[in-house]
Amino acid sequence: MNINEKKPMIIVIRMVKNVKDDATHLEKRPFLHCTTVPIVLWIFLILLSSVFHSLKLQQASWIVLAAFLSHHIRDGTRRGLWFCPFGSTRPLPYYLYVSLCMSLPYLLYWLSYQHTFAESSSDNVTLIDI
Numbered sequence: 806m807n808i809n810e811k812k813p814m815i816i817v818i819r820m821v822k823n824v825k826d827d828a829t830h831l832e833k834r835p836f837l838h839c840t841t842v843p844i845v846l847w848i849f850l851i852l853l854s855s856v857f858h859s860l861k862l863q864q865a866s867w868i869v870l871a872a873f874l875s876h877h878i879r880d881g882t883r884r885g886l887w888f889c890p891f892g893s894t895r896p897l898p899y900y901l902y903v904s905l906c907m908s909l910p911y912l913l914y915w916l917s918y919q920h921t922f923a924e925s926s927s928d929n930v931t932l933i934d935i
């Protein structure tokens with residue numbers, strides 16, 4: 806492969822590196838990196854799910870919360886968690902980052918079953934006689 810055949814690949818690699826450098830050297834955090842936003846969004850979706858008795862909306866609220874929090878925890882290793890307008894924590898130490906990442910799914914699962922607004926029904930449960 807000569808240099809002219811490698812040029813498109815080199816250009817793509819430089820573009821990816823530039824985007825990564827731009828993303829990691831921001832002076833100010835983007836709005837959605839405020840951890841208060843997913844928490845408020847989660848509360849809003851939970852309230853909506855209880856008003857409309859929607860199990861799917863309730864599940865979506867937990868999925869959105871898990872997606873945001875796992876990303877914020879990862880980003881928190883560099884700048885801490887940002888709870889606007891209250892402020893930020895210090896950067897998360899590595900052991901806390903790993904612990905939170907490992908326990909987050911279990912914690913959210915446990916919390917989601919503490920407050921299930923949708924009525925549970927045994928109508929669609931199939932019992933198997935062994």
Ligand SMILES: [Zn+2]
Binds near residue numbers: 838876880
């Ligand atoms: Zn981020």
